[in-house]
Every structure is written in structure tokens, then in C-alpha cells.
Amino acid sequence: MEKQLLEAVGYGAVMWRVQEMTEADIDAVSALRVRGWQAAYAGIVPQPYLDGMTVEDDARERRAWFQRSPGGVLNLVAIDDHEGTVGWACLGPCRDDLPPGTGEVYALYIRPDLTGNGIGTLMINALHSHATDQRFNTVMLWVLQDNLRARRFYESLGYTTDGATQSDTYGDTVLSELRYQRNLL
Numbered sequence: 001m002e003k004q005l006l007e008a009v010g011y012g013a014v015m016w017r018v019q020e021m022t023e024a025d026i027d028a029v030s031a032l033r034v035r036g037w038q039a040a041y042a043g044i045v046p047q048p049y050l051d052g053m054t055v056e057d058d059a060r061e062r063r064a065w066f067q068r069s070p071g072g073v074l075n076l077v078a079i080d081d082h083e084g085t086v087g088w089a090c091l092g093p094c095r096d097d098l099p100p101g102t103g104e105v106y107a108l109y110i111r112p113d114l115t116g117n118g119i120g121t122l123m124i125n126a127l128h129s130h131a132t133d134q135r136f137n138t139v140m141l142w143v144l145q146d147n148l149r150a151r152r153f154y155e156s157l158g159y160t161t162d163g164a165t166q167s168d169t170y171g172d173t174v175l176s177e178l179r180y181q182r183n184l185l
Contacts, residue, residue, distance in 0.1 A: 016086060016119055018126045021075035023066060028085035029077065030059035032109055039112035044146045049171045074130050078110075078119050086111045089123040091130060094140055096164075096179070103136030115149075124157060128184055137185050142166065145176040158182050 021029065038050045066075070070092070078087030087110045094102040105127060110119045131139050141159070143150050164179035 016078045016080050016122060018076050018078050018087075018123055021066075021077045021088065023063070025077050025085060025088075026062045026066060027055070027059050029075075029088045030062050031055045032085055032088055032111055033062075033107075034058050035112055036109035040147065040150065041144070044144055045175065046171045046173045049173075072134065073106075074127070076123060076126055078123055083111075086114050087119045087123050089127055091127040091139070096140065098138075098140065101135060101137045102181075103131040103134065103139045105139060105141035108141075120153060121157070132184050138181055138183050140179055140181045142177040142179055144168075145178050151178070151180075154180050154182075 034053045034055050037045070037053060041050060069075075073090065073092035076087075076089045076091075077085050078089075080086045087108075089108045090106040091103055092106055094104040096102075096104070105124070108120060108123060108127075110123075128139065140162075141154065143154060145165075159180040159182040161178050162181050166177050166179070167174050168177060169175075
């Protein structure tokens with residue numbers, strides 16, 4: 001897909017547009033992702049882990065991932081003409097053992113001071129549109145069990161838990177994640 005305007009929404013006098021991410025967006029996405037983690041996961045993920053995150057390390061990882069990204073993976077950014085990159089989302093084929101036709105939201109991050117303004121909904125709707133274009137009839141994602149704000153957000157968009165759990169380790173702390181799914185048909 002060539003870089004193009006996918007969707008736009010206004011909030012007051014502000015207009016955001018969602019477009020396909022390019023390599024030039026990596027530094028801004030990494031800054032957004034690190035700040036997003038540090039804000040959203042404070043009190044959930046151990047603070048030393050969050051404090052150890054750097055934009056430089058994340059950008060290095062993001063560049064490597066972006067260059068080797070398999071086909072069918074879509075990275076989107078939300079852009080504000082005055083504020084720059086305010087959101088990042090990523091969708092691709094499901095990595096779990098689920099039926100064919102299942103896509104996975106790998107990431108959705110919004111600049112922390114702009115959460116609750118509609119950017120997340122704008123981006124997830126753009127992902128859903130792409131998912132149906134890719135013939136995904138279901139989309140799944142993983143959410144930290146204790147990330148109640150994210151869980152409420154996804155539930156408000158029709159996602160439901162399917163009973164699957166997994167654990168991730170952050171430093172010496174093991175945290176549970178819940179799998180959510182949404183039928184797109």
C-alpha cells in the first residue's frame with residue numbers, strides 16, 4: 001500500500017490523519033511508544049523496567065523490525081499538522097494458534113496527553129478496515145490484565161476476552177495478559 005491518507009477525524013479545531021508509517025517515522029514512533037509505556041504501565045510494570053527504556057534503544061529495535069517486517073503487516077501513524085506523530089498502530093497476521101482469517105493488533109499507542117480524544121478509536125477503525133481488506137474476519141490482541149483503561153477501551157469497541165492468558169516477564173516480575181477478540185463480520 002503506498003503512503004496515503006486512510007482516515008481523518010477532527011476534535012475541536014484539531015485534525016488528525018492516519019497514514020501508513022515510513023522509515024522516517026521511526027524516531028517519532030519510538031518516542032511515542034516509550035512515553036506511552038511509561039505512562040500507561042506505571043504501577044503495573046516495574047518502575048526500573050520503565051525507567052530503563054530509551055527512545056534510542058527502541059528506535060534501533062524498531063528499525064530492525066521495520067526492515068525485516070513480514071508481508072501483510074501494516075504500521076500506521078496518526079499525524080497532527082501542529083504536533084507531529086500522536087499515535088502508532090500495527091496489525092498483521094495472528095501469531096497465535098487460531099483459525100485462518102484471524103488478524104492481530106500488535107500495537108496501539110497514543111501520545112499519553114491525548115488519550116481519550118478519539119485518536120485510538122480512529123486508529124483501530126483504520127486497522128479494522130485494513131483487516132477486512134486482508135480478509136481477516138476476526139481480530140485479536142493481548143492486553144495486560146491490570147491495564148484496566150486499555151481493557152475498557154477495547155471492550156467499548158466490541159472486543160471480548162476469550163479465556164486465553166499468557167505471561168510476560170518484565171525484569172523479575174511476571175505479568176498476566178488476557179487475549180481479546182472481535183468479529184469483524
